[in-house]
Amino acid sequence: MNTLNSWLFWPDQVALSLLVLFILATLFLYAARMPAHNVIASLCNLASHAFRFASRWLLLTAEGLRQRNKVVLLAHGQAEVTSQIEREFERVTDLVRKELGEYPAVQRKMMDELTRIEEDYLKCGEVPPPPPEWVDALSSIANLKSGGDIAKKMLEDLQKSVQKIHDKTIGEYRRSYEGRHKILKGLMPVWRSVDKTTKQIDASMITLKSNAKTIDTHMGRYEEIRAKTDKSEHTLAISSFVQLGISLLVMLIAAGGAFINFKLIALPMSEMVGASDYITENLRTSDVAALVIVLMEASMGIFLLESMRITHLFPTIASMNDQLRKRVMWTALALLLILASIESSLALMRDMLIADKAAMLHDLATVAPVATDSLLTHIPMAGQMVMGFVLPFVLAFVAIPLEVVVYSLRTVIGVVLVMLMRGISFILRFIAMIFHRLSRILINVYDIAIVLPLLVERWVIGIRGDTKTGKTTDLKTKGA
Amino acid sequence: MKHTKYLLLAFLLLPLLFAGCADNRSHSNGVYLLIDTSGTYAQQITKARMIINYLLANLNAGDSLAVAKVESKSFSEKDIVAKVTFDRRPSYANQEKRAFNQKIEEFAKNVKGSAFTDITGGLIQAAEYLNEANPGNKTIIIFSDMQEELGKGTVRDFPIKLTGIRVMAVNVTKLSTDNIDPRRYLDRLSWWEKRVRDAGATDWMVINDLEHLDKVLGTK
Numbered sequence: 001m002n003t004l005n006s007w008l009f010w011p012d013q014v015a016l017s018l019l020v021l022f023i024l025a026t027l028f029l030y031a032a033r034m035p036a037h038n039v040i041a042s043l044c045n046l047a048s049h050a051f052r053f054a055s056r057w058l059l060l061t062a063e064g065l066r067q068r069n070k071v072v073l074l075a076h077g078q079a080e081v082t083s084q085i086e087r088e089f090e091r092v093t094d095l096v097r098k099e100l101g102e103y104p105a106v107q108r109k110m111m112d113e114l115t116r117i118e119e120d121y122l123k124c125g126e127v128p129p130p131p132p133e134w135v136d137a138l139s140s141i142a143n144l145k146s147g148g149d150i151a152k153k154m155l156e157d158l159q160k161s162v163q164k165i166h167d168k169t170i171g172e173y174r175r176s177y178e179g180r181h182k183i184l185k186g187l188m189p190v191w192r193s194v195d196k197t198t199k200q201i202d203a204s205m206i207t208l209k210s211n212a213k214t215i216d217t218h219m220g221r222y223e224e225i226r227a228k229t230d231k232s233e234h235t236l237a238i239s240s241f242v243q244l245g246i247s248l249l250v251m252l253i254a255a256g257g258a259f260i261n262f263k264l265i266a267l268p269m270s271e272m273v274g275a276s277d278y279i280t281e282n283l284r285t286s287d288v289a290a291l292v293i294v295l296m297e298a299s300m301g302i303f304l305l306e307s308m309r310i311t312h313l314f315p316t317i318a319s320m321n322d323q324l325r326k327r328v329m330w331t332a333l334a335l336l337l338i339l340a341s342i343e344s345s346l347a348l349m350r351d352m353l354i355a356d357k358a359a360m361l362h363d364l365a366t367v368a369p370v371a372t373d374s375l376l377t378h379i380p381m382a383g384q385m386v387m388g389f390v391l392p393f394v395l396a397f398v399a400i401p402l403e404v405v406v407y408s409l410r411t412v413i414g415v416v417l418v419m420l421m422r423g424i425s426f427i428l429r430f431i432a433m434i435f436h437r438l439s440r441i442l443i444n445v446y447d448i449a450i451v452l453p454l455l456v457e458r459w460v461i462g463i464r465g466d467t468k469t470g471k472t473t474d475l476k477t478k479g480a
Numbered sequence: 481m482k483h484t485k486y487l488l489l490a491f492l493l494l495p496l497l498f499a500g501c502a503d504n505r506s507h508s509n510g511v512y513l514l515i516d517t518s519g520t521y522a523q524q525i526t527k528a529r530m531i532i533n534y535l536l537a538n539l540n541a542g543d544s545l546a547v548a549k550v551e552s553k554s555f556s557e558k559d560i561v562a563k564v565t566f567d568r569r570p571s572y573a574n575q576e577k578r579a580f581n582q583k584i585e586e587f588a589k590n591v592k593g594s595a596f597t598d599i600t601g602g603l604i605q606a607a608e609y610l611n612e613a614n615p616g617n618k619t620i621i622i623f624s625d626m627q628e629e630l631g632k633g634t635v636r637d638f639p640i641k642l643t644g645i646r647v648m649a650v651n652v653t654k655l656s657t658d659n660i661d662p663r664r665y666l667d668r669l670s671w672w673e674k675r676v677r678d679a680g681a682t683d684w685m686v687i688n689d690l691e692h693l694d695k696v697l698g699t700k
Contacts, residue, residue, distance in 0.1 A: 267570070274568030276542020278507045353570055360574045364533040364581060 030453035037443050044439030051432035055425045062421035069414035070233050077236040078225045085218045092211045099204035113190050120187050124180040240411035247401035254398040261391045266290040268349035297339045301396020304332040311403040340392040347388030351381040510544040510615030512606035516624030517549045518597040525588050528623045534693045541566050541573040544613045551594040552631045555601035561587045599628045600636035607642050618645040625653045643680035650687045
């Protein structure tokens with residue numbers, strides 16, 4: 001109220017004072033109209049330009065980042081496809097060396113078998129029985145002009161001998177057929193062998209064809225990557241997202257395993273490093289020691305897989321000569337075995353400590369301890385020991401998803417950053433547009449506040465205009 | 481060679497770094513239990529054993545526990561029945577707990593009622609023990625009806641010092657006179673609360689229901 005009074009010329013007459021104040025303010029605003037308009041327009045322009053500039057900068061930066069991401073992504077994709085193609089070629093080489101390398105021998109075998117089949121087949125050919133000689137003799141006798149009984153006797157003798165020969169020929173013919181059947185029967189294993197060999201060659205050819213198709217697919221991808229197409233970039237980016245998701249899921253499961261691992265050794269570690277030492281307010285030294293053991297196991301697993309060339313996180317290990325790399329591999333495996341054995345012992349100790357505490361609580365409760373089945377108590381103990389030994393090796397495999405996370409996270413972060421920068425750029429551009437429009441709105445609002453003097457001004461201009469027009473009309477009339 | 485030397489130095493300095501990071505504050509618990517053995521209250525020893533069993537079950541390696549009796553003149557080490565600071569290793573701590581329980585069992589069998597009740601003397605003795613042991617959380621549990629009765633010539637009407645110590649009165653039974661006028665009981669508790677708080681105790685608590693013993697180590 002005091003503030004308001006200080007603005008009033010006559011505090012007793014509020015309405016009059018306010019009216020005078022309003023008139024004075026209006027007059028001031030009217031007088032300062034043009035500079036005020038300029039100031040509003042300049043400020044809004046300044047803000048609009050600043051936001052547009054920032055938006056443009058963000059867009060350019062996002063584009064630069066996208067290009068860099070693309071280069072890295074394509075390079076990584078190219079390396080990946082190259083290794084896949086190399087692997088496929090290795091498979092093809094192995095196949096050719098293993099299966100088709102023996103092709104001359106197989107061919108020779110097949111040729112031999114085919115020759116044998118051909119020979120045997122020829123042997124099986126049906127030999128027509130020799131033309132009966134008695135037909136010629138019979139013809140000669142038939143041609144005799146006269147003969148009488150002689151011819152009859154000759155014919156009877158001939159019939160006898162023909163019957164004899166016929167029986168002999170039929171017998172030979174049957175024996176011959178029997179022999180051919182035997183040969184054909186003997187051909188069956190050879191046919192089977194030929195069939196088997198042909199099938200083997202066929203299977204090898206199918207595998208080779210499938211490998212060739214895979215190589216074709218990989219080559220297609222490789223060519224797309226080499227051409228730096230947006231499609232290949234998009235595919236690789238999507239693949240990175242999927243791989244990251246899968247790897248994170250696997251790592252989450254591994255984290256669950258690590259937690260169980262940690263729980264197995266946290267209590268017995270207090271027996272080794274003491275239960276009453278703290279590193280921070282709530283962090284026990286024994287817990288940290290257990291965590292260090294679990295992390296060391298994971299590290300050894302990473303080194304083991306790295307030295308086995310399953311993962312490629314450390315170029316130093318990858319570039320080692322084979323002898324040194326094998327040494328690293330055996331060292332990592334030995335350390336992992338030692339750590340697993342330690343953990344197994346700690347798991348046993350954990351069971352003993354829990355049993356000891358339970359026994360003590362029974363003593364304190366002064367009631368007879370519950371009889372326990374020894375088998376039932378031994379099963380969890382054995383389970384803990386086995387878990388303690390196995391979990392470090394299971395944890396070792398975390399290196400594979402870790403590698404995928406490391407490589408795909410860069411791409412994913414890059415893509416997300418680009419999207420974020422583009423989003424912010426859009427918002428800034430939108431704000432710039434609002435400021436651009438805002439200057440006109442503010443100028444109009446300013447004019448509304450001084451509408452009365454403006455009306456007067458328009459009225460005066462109108463009168464002056466009429467006067468000028470009247471004068472001009474008079475002059476024109478006079479001139480006419 | 482130069483690099484190897486620096487690497488070796490770094491390894492040597494690593495423990496110092498960890499030592500610097502370590503939290504040197506004590507996180508252990510120290511509990512001093514005063515058991516009133518005066519008059520008929522001595523019969524409550526079974527309940528006192530419940531408290532001791534609870535403490536033995538829940539105190540961890542590195543914690544301290546002492547049990548002392550409140551007699552006619554309690555400001556004496558002779559009144560301490562058993563005391564122990566548990567080993568840092570849980571297995572050894574369990575053995576110590578068993579031995580401690582054995583001592584308490586023997587004490588419970590041979591407990592004798594005293595003529596007077598010197599709670600203040602017991603409190604001073606408890607504070608002295610806890611300050612020496614210096615655990616992170618210091619707690620004095622008074623298992624008594626809180627009716628102090630001093631023998632002739634025993635001087636206890638002076639300010640005591642219980643800075644940084646939680647004090648709990650457990651199983652504060654009502655006397656026959658309290659039943660006639662409950663204000664006597666309430667006044668008695670108020671008087672002790674004032675005395676303990678004036679002495680600098682961080683907390684004062686009364687637990688009559690032994691089902692709620694979880695409050696004893698509630699700060700953990």
